[in-house]
Amino acid sequence: MGNKETQIQAVDINQIQAIGEFGIAELMAMKESIAKKLSIPQFNLFMYQMNRMGLDPSLGHGVPILYGQDVNIRIEYEGWKSLAQKSDGYKGIYSNAIREEDEFSAETDDDGVLTKVNWKPGKPPRGKVVGSYAVAKREGHKDVIVLCDMDEFEKYAKKNPGFWKLDNGGIDPDMAKKFAATRAVKAQFDVTQVVEGNMMALNSGDGDQTAGPVRRDITAEVTEHSKPLQPEPTVVDDATKTKALKEQMKQNYAKLGITEMEDKEKHMNEFCKVKGETPTIAEITAYLKIMEMQIQEKQAAESADDELPI
Structure with a gap:
């Protein structure tokens, strides 16, 4: 049963499209943090839109908002500022x-x-x-x-x-x-025109598609770590999950403005409840949920609440 579940997970992950300079671990972490409610095709489209506009979700430039089956993009202030800085x-x-x-x-x-x-x-x-x-x-x-x-x-x-x-x-x-x-x-x-122009080009199917997402077969990357056909897939797969979770922790610290190692350790000691010598996947996941709530509160205070439809 474990082999089957791991193989299904690998197939799902393989649908993620490589966009920009993001690595697979980063994309997986973003999918599980700011885009939990999105399907993988919806997440790919969100990332494609952001990449076309020159925006980076990992820097808080924008977040996806799901309305039924429709996905909107809320451009945060940092996103508008980033576009202005490039003008x-x-x-x-x-x-x-x-x-x-x-x-x-x-x-x-x-x-x-x-x-x-x-x-x-x-x-x-x-x-x-x-x-x-x-x-x-x-x-x-x-x-x-x-x-x-x-x-x-x-x-x-x-x-x-x-x-x-x-x-x-x-x-x-x-x-x-x-x-x-x-x-x-x-x-x-001219940032509004830039954003709306890219939106219209994508929705109408126009524009340079070569600059968009590139499908990449990442089965080899996933199986290198997870070994889904080996006798102990669950243990090895945990290493892949832990790596992605730790990558998300790094991104969350940056979003919270926590840069010093001493402050990171202090934050983790306060909000991550660890029973053993090292945190388990469940403990790290719980910690990430707390961090995500803190990030949402921080971003909400900085948001101009602008939303653009995909």
């Missing part, structure tokens, strides 16, 4: 949350277009967030300045209060900053 003339994006005790004023031209902001943070405690602004700079172009107020925040806070609201009922300053920054990026750079 000609990129000079930076700056944003701040405006609080009750801050000094703030804005100047406009004759057409009512924002041309300058004057912001000075107040003395702590600065009070609750009342707005935010962002400036997107580009060589050869006028600065794009975006100013957001509470009416805009509240519209989204009503839909997702857990993401937008702090314990004291105020707006999360990080969400306010990302919200304004995303709008400034879209207004200053």
